[in-house]
Amino acid sequence: MSALVASAPASDGLAAWITPSRTALVIIDMQVDFAAPEGRLGQWGVDLATVPPALAKAEALADAARRAGVPVVFVGLFTRPETDSPSWRERMRRRGGDPDSDSGLCRAGESGSDFYGPKPLPGEAVVEKARYSGFHDAPLDGVLRGLGVDTLVVAGLTTECCVDCTVRDAFHLDYHVFVATDACAAYEAEVHAASLKALELNCAILVETDQVITAWEEAA
Numbered sequence: 001m002s003a004l005v006a007s008a009p010a011s012d013g014l015a016a017w018i019t020p021s022r023t024a025l026v027i028i029d030m031q032v033d034f035a036a037p038e039g040r041l042g043q044w045g046v047d048l049a050t051v052p053p054a055l056a057k058a059e060a061l062a063d064a065a066r067r068a069g070v071p072v073v074f075v076g077l078f079t080r081p082e083t084d085s086p087s088w089r090e091r092m093r094r095r096g097g098d099p100d101s102d103s104g105l106c107r108a109g110e111s112g113s114d115f116y117g118p119k120p121l122p123g124e125a126v127v128e129k130a131r132y133s134g135f136h137d138a139p140l141d142g143v144l145r146g147l148g149v150d151t152l153v154v155a156g157l158t159t160e161c162c163v164d165c166t167v168r169d170a171f172h173l174d175y176h177v178f179v180a181t182d183a184c185a186a187y188e189a190e191v192h193a194a195s196l197k198a199l200e201l202n203c204a205i206l207v208e209t210d211q212v213i214t215a216w217e218e219a220a
Helices: 011-017 051-068 086-094 140-147 159-172 189-202 209-219
Strands: 023-028 072-077 125-129 151-157 176-185 205-207
Touching: 011 176, 011 209, 023 051, 023 140, 023 159, 051 072, 051 151, 051 176, 051 209, 072 140, 072 159, 125 140, 151 159, 159 176, 159 189, 176 189, 176 209, 189 205, 205 209
Parallel strands: 023 072, 023 151, 072 125, 151 176, 176 205
Antiparallel strands: none
């Protein structure tokens, strides 16, 4: 087992902690612009080699969740010109970018915002956000409370950005958070590892996809 998940609970303990009656699977920002060669980041030359394995693991988690009766919640970035705040644009400019040509990731209504890899089925919740955290100015907390869950298994892109921000906010809102390490990815392996370590130290328990699937199968 990876050192990143050395502190994960034994399978029997995990099954009790993420039992389907209290848990939701939250999949974050697995969208064309972040994950597909034809998306914006792919077009900009970002190395996406770390992404396909995470997509496959997230799909396996979604399939297992559905079999076990665990709700699957998709969180996605959906931006519009009016959500590009002055500070957002100015940060890009100060880093040497052009806010007018370089912005526009995951524009609502455009193919770049489509989910890529695991996709929501009819009836599954889709939460739209315009910032990194799925809880910031978005209805994720209300959706989860409405499902009656207090525990989250999280997968998504990217580990150090939207996954990190969402996990931290979830912990601040008193959710029990488990991060599926192999169902998340950053574009650099060392960034992924460092982000997971920080989350493990502060607000989440690290697990692997196979551990989660086994726990849900045991609970079925």
